[in-house]
Amino acid sequence: MTKSEYTPPKIWKWDQDLGGKWGSLNRPVAGATHDHVLPVGKHPLQLYSLATPNGVKVTVLLEELLALGHSGAEYDAHLIKISDGDQFGSGFVAANPNSKIPALMDHSTPTPIRVFESGAILLYLAEKFGAFVPEDTAGRAECLSWLFWQMGSAPYLGGGFGHFYSYAPEKFEYPIDRFAMEVKRQLDVLDRHLADNEFMCGDDYTIADMAIWPWYGALVANRVYSAAEFLSTHEYTNVMRWNDEIAVRPAVKRGRIVNRVSGRPDQQLHERHDASDFYTRTQDKLEAAE
Numbered sequence: 210m211t212k213s214e215y216t217p218p219k220i221w222k223w224d225q226d227l228g229g230k231w232g233s234l235n236r237p238v239a240g241a242t243h244d245h246v247l248p249v250g251k252h253p254l255q256l257y258s259l260a261t262p263n264g265v266k267v268t269v270l271l272e273e274l275l276a277l278g279h280s281g282a283e284y285d286a287h288l289i290k291i292s293d294g295d296q297f298g299s300g301f302v303a304a305n306p307n308s309k310i311p312a313l314m315d316h317s318t319p320t321p322i323r324v325f326e327s328g329a330i331l332l333y334l335a336e337k338f339g340a341f342v343p344e345d346t347a348g349r350a351e352c353l354s355w356l357f358w359q360m361g362s363a364p365y366l367g368g369g370f371g372h373f374y375s376y377a378p379e380k381f382e383y384p385i386d387r388f389a390m391e392v393k394r395q396l397d398v399l400d401r402h403l404a405d406n407e408f409m410c411g412d413d414y415t416i417a418d419m420a421i422w423p424w425y426g427a428l429v430a431n432r433v434y435s436a437a438e439f440l441s442t443h444e445y446t447n448v449m450r451w452n453d454e455i456a457v458r459p460a461v462k463r464g465r466i467v468n469r470v471s472g473r474p475d476q477q478l479h480e481r482h483d484a485s486d487f488y489t490r491t492q493d494k495l496e497a498a499e
């Protein structure tokens with residue numbers, strides 16, 4: 210049932226503030242709005258990010274690589290505040306012309322390499338260190354299929370369901386219904402698969418889990434959009450089991466607090482420049498020292 214009608218004009222025109230949580234931030238054009246040189250820390254890898262689900266994917270992988278002993282995965286994680294428009298600074302746009310976190314610069318190569326899009330960053334790092342992506346053809350095909358499933362599916366969860374359920378200036382029945390249905394279908398895809406598989410690609414934890422967990426794990430754990438009850442996420446018992454299994458990994462616990470600027474102070478590490486920062490520079494410690 211359509212509750213309100215909108216007749217689109219002949220030519221769409223940009224209203225500078227669409228309303229809602231992100232309505233005044235985005236523009237219908239790309240490119241930088243201001244000059245800003247990105248900081249560069251001491252480590253080979255420089256990450257420019259924020260602890261949204263897309264950002265967490267990368268910090269979890271970096272912490273997992275370090276936990277495996279890959280010292281070349283040491284990184285500086287610089288905070289990009291998207292609500293302040295940091296993603297439109299000239300330095301960030303040079304790292305990612307799409308102006309979205311996360312963006313990675315690899316300074317370990319003769320000429321620094323930029324990588325943007327979280328899926329591309331996961332694959333780049335997994336290949337660089339030969340970890341968390343299967344080497345055999347069949348295993349690799351399965352892993353990349355789920356990795357790209359996430360890249361194609363999560364925009365329906367975030368940009369579709371999450372936007373209209375949480376961020377839009379008003380609640381509209383049609384888009385909430387449409388995207389709730391799609392998100393429940395996606396949860397069922399995951400649930401059926403995880404009934405027969407410990408992780409997304411079988412027995413081994415891979416970049417496919419690292420890509421999917423920050424979105425769909427957070428959804429069933431009610432950490433995004435406060436929608437667990439609305440979507441009856443407790444019914445997806447295999448997704449819940451998989452979420453719990455991943456959530457307790459020490460590297461995941463570290464990765465998910467990097468570049469986090471909300472929630473409990475001890476769960477916020479605004480910037481990470483050294484492994485010791487987890488013990489000395491979380492917000493609770495910084496506030497106590499003031």
Ligand SMILES: N[C@@H](CCC(=O)N[C@@H](CS)C(=O)NCC(=O)O)C(=O)O
Pocket residue numbers: 234235261262263264291296308309310311325326327328
């Ligand atoms: N497909 C991209 C999506 C990245 C993305 O949407 N990032 C959001 C935060 S989760 C962002 O930077 N938004 C800022 C904006 O829209 O201006 C990826 O996976 O890296």
